[in-house]
Amino acid sequence: MSLSQNLAWLVKDGVVEYGPVPITHGRPGEETPVGTFQVAWKDAENTSSIYRTPMPHSVFFAAGGIAFHEGSLSEQSHGCVHLSPDAAKVFFDALPVKAGVQVVA
Secondary structure, eight states: OBTTTTEEEEEETTEEEEEEEEOBOBOTTSOOOOEEEEOOEEEEEEEOTTTOOEEEEEEEEETTTEEEEEOOSSSOBSSOEEEOHHHHHHHHHHOOTTOEEEEBO
16 A cells, blocks of 8 residues: 555555555554554454444554554544445455555655
8 A cells, every 4th residue: 555645455466456445544643654564363343442433344464453444534544544445345355364465655
């Protein structure tokens, strides 16, 4: 995903299989980390333990509870990557635990 472009893709073997789709990401002071990660765990019906808000179709990939999940495409997050409801479901279904996630600035 590209934070500067506010876009994400699903790529397999160098070929785009889905996307680009719009995203929002972490606000100043709560930035989404940049780097190469692996999917650590997933939860279709997660609720944030910190913010007490629903995070449908969460795919956790970075320390500190950073995930991409269904969320607002008009407001920045506390570090997670927000996707539309449809895109969140596609990402959730397509990415197994240990799949690679690349986040660029």
